Structures are given as C-alpha cells and as structure tokens.
Amino acid sequence: MTRKFCPDEYPVTLFIDGNELATFQLTKADLDDWAIGYLYSEGIINGPSDLKRLTIDEDHGRILVEMNNEFDAEEFSQKQKTFTAGCGKGVTFFSMTDVKKFPKITTNRTVNLSYLLKKRHEFAQNSPLYLETGGMHGACIVDSDGNIIVREDIGRHNAVDKVLGYAVREGLDPKSLILLTTGRVSYEMLSKAARFGIGLIGTRTAATKQAVQLANFLQIEVVGYIRGKMATVYTSQGKVLNDVSKVAGERP
Template sequence: MSRKGCPDEYPITLIINGYEIAVFQLTKYDLIDWAYGYLFSEGFIQDASDIEAIHIDEEMGAIHVSLHSHFDEEQVFSKKKHYTAGCGRGVTFFSMTDVKNFAKVSSNKKYELSYLLKKRSEFAQNSSLYLETGGMHGACMVEEDGMMTIREDIGRHNAVDKIIGCALRKGLSPERLILLTTGRVSYEMLSKAAKFGFPVIGSRTAATKQAVQLAKFLNLEVIGYLRGKMATIYTSAGRVNNDLTQEIDFERSIEGGN
C-alpha cells in the first residue's frame, strides 16, 4: 500500500507598514501571490502597483509588506474580524453588508458545460501537491485561450487568494477568466471572487446558501459538483450552456436545504 506524504502548514504573520495584521496558517508555496491576493481581497490595495516591496522572512515566519501609501491602521483594526470557515484558519475584515456593496460582475462571455468539466478534470490531474499528499486544496484560473494556472494551499480560501494575486501580478482582466476550486464555495470565497470580478466560479463540491444568494445579487455564475459528467448550476446569469445529453441540475433550489 502506497503512503502519501503529509501536507504542510505553517503559522505566518502578515505585517503591513510595520503593523501586524494577523497570523495565518499557510502552505509555504507562492506566498508572494498570496500576499497580493489577500491584500486585494481585503481592500488594503486596489492594484498590484500599490505595493512597494514584499519581503518573506521564512526564519521568523513573517511576510513584510511595504505599501506606497499610508493606510489607516486605526480604521482597519476597529473593524470586527470575521474568521473564515474551513481548513487553514483565515480572517476577513469584510462583513456580508460590506460585500453587498461590491460592484456587480459584468461579462458577456459564455461557456459550454462540457468545457468546464474538461478543465476541472485537467485541474485535478495537475494538482501536484494534492497528488503528493491527498490533503491539499487548490484553485485554478482558466484564461480565454485555455491556459491554466494552479495554486495550492492547506486552506481553500488561501488558494483562491494565491490565484487572485497571480492574476493581479500578471495584469489580467477578470472578465474572461474562470475560477475553479476544490473547496466548498462559502460566502467569504464568493466575496473574494466577486471583489476581483471573476464572472464564473466552479467547484467540485457544494456552494452554501449565503454564497448563492450573494452570487445572484452580484451577478456571478456558480457551478457546483463539477465531477465527471455531472454538475449543479446554482445561478441564472446565463454564462453556462448545458451541451450535454443528460439532464443537469439547473438552478437547483437551495431554499429547502437540498
């Protein structure tokens, strides 16, 4: 019987302009991408150019970020922290009320469901840390030409932040990108996708009721249970066409708890 290795996680402190923000459980890969993505998701930066420098101190377990402009630490720390659900403890300073004020997502790009299933399969086949350990989450960005970028972490929301950070650093516009994830689509994950502007988010598992309600409000398309030749399309933004012969669970009602 083959034995997989154990997934790694480390406590890493995020420090911005000398102020300690929080301690996160992270996997030590693509930490610069994570820092860009987390800072954008939480509103510390609006663009990659807002960051002057990043230094990763592996010995002390810290990420030091210097921003070009001063940020109001009193305003940040006066906000209530919301600890995220799931593995890899995280924290967000956005409440549901804050997220509802995000700009609604705009994109006229449409996709065949078979294409999303194909990309989801390729994502799984190329998730090296998961294949090595069996205990990692992943996020995948699919560009218009089909090019895929994969980031992995012990925490599903951390993996999404890494993908957002990668997209920011590459200067990509979100309108024609797809976000795929291995984890449950919860409200905080949906908020990250909405903040960046991904029009479509797909997962191998479920979306929560709060996430779907928020997706409908912000005009995101959410597809769950992308496995083999099955899927659940939770929303009705019209960006995904079911081109498969079998019946797909379309706009499944979550009001009754499924």
C-alpha cells in the same frame, strides 16, 4: 496508492509597514501570490502599484509589506471581523452587506458545461501537492485561451487568495477568467472573486445558500459538484450552456 508526504502547515506572520496584522497557517508555496491576493481580497490594496516592497522571510516565517501610501493600522484593527466557515478560523473584514456594494459583474463570456468538466479534470491533473499528499485544496483560473494556472494550499481560502494574487500581479482581465476551486463556495469565497470581478465560479463540492444569493445579486454564475459528467448549476446568469445530458437542473 501510497503517498509519501503529509500536507505542510507553515505559520506566517504578515506585517504591513511594521505593524503585525495576523499569523496565518499556510502551505509554503507561492507566498508572494498569497500576500497580494489576501491584501487585495480584503481591500487593503487595489493593485500591485500600492505596494512599495514585498519581502518573504521564510527563515523567520514572516511576510513584510511596505505600502506606497500610509497604512492606518489602528483604523483597520477597528473594522468588524467575520470568522469564516471551515478551514480553521479564517477572518474576513468584508460582511455580506459590504460585498453587496461591490460592482455587479458584467461579462458576456459563456462556456459549455462540457468545457468546465474538461478544465476541472485538467485542474486535478495539474495539482502536484494534492497528488503527493492527498490533503490539499486547490484553486485554478482559466483564461480565454483555455490556459490554466493552479495554486494549492491547506486552506481553501488561501488557495483562492494565491491564484487571485497571481491574476492581480499579472494584470489579467477578470472578465475573461473562470475561477475553479476544490473547496466549498461560501459567501466569503464568493466575495474574493467578486472583488476582482470574475463572473463564473466552479467547484467540485457545494456552494452555500448565502453564496448563491450573493452570486445572483452580483450576476455571478456558480456551478457546483463538477465531477465526471455531473454538475449542479446553482444560479441562472446564462453564462453556462448545458450540453451534457447528465447535469443536475438549476437550483433557485
């Protein structure tokens, strides 16, 4: 298979009320969703109503955010930064201790493992940037009716922020959603889903020990290596029913 395109890296500087927050390397797609998802994931906003205006200035590589309430840039800059694992030097302002203070996830939704495998396949088939370049991460939410929404980016964190931004913007009920990602689920990736209130996360690759510990604490189910007829259930929250014979056993 010959791919005609290379993955896109696009530097974008995020401004909040005229204050430069940082410059991020993104893929030039769904930047409005990314901005909302990032701001929400980092606790800067609690929902779209906190935003007065969001402007995407692609010509100058800027995203301009105006808040309804005053943003204290100096106070925010003093928050402790944690550099994330992989995908360049991503930064989160939530530590493991901070995330443990999030509300525990209460949802009664359960799914069969075969359903996750099916949705992971649909996700892969509906990732056009990956199919074009072979070098993209993706994130996908699955609603209670089985509908999927996919967002893609060169960074796994960015892709998750994009799809969560869509969910926040549309006011979706997090308890009804499943989050699927192509990237490793590390603690900061887990924290993004936990902040929104999603109780089930699946990935085609691994989850870190810290993410699994945090997931068990917050009552989130984490399933890794969702490929073909195989998967690894890392947690024991009872949200995934094993109806597939070739599934790896649960891990502590």
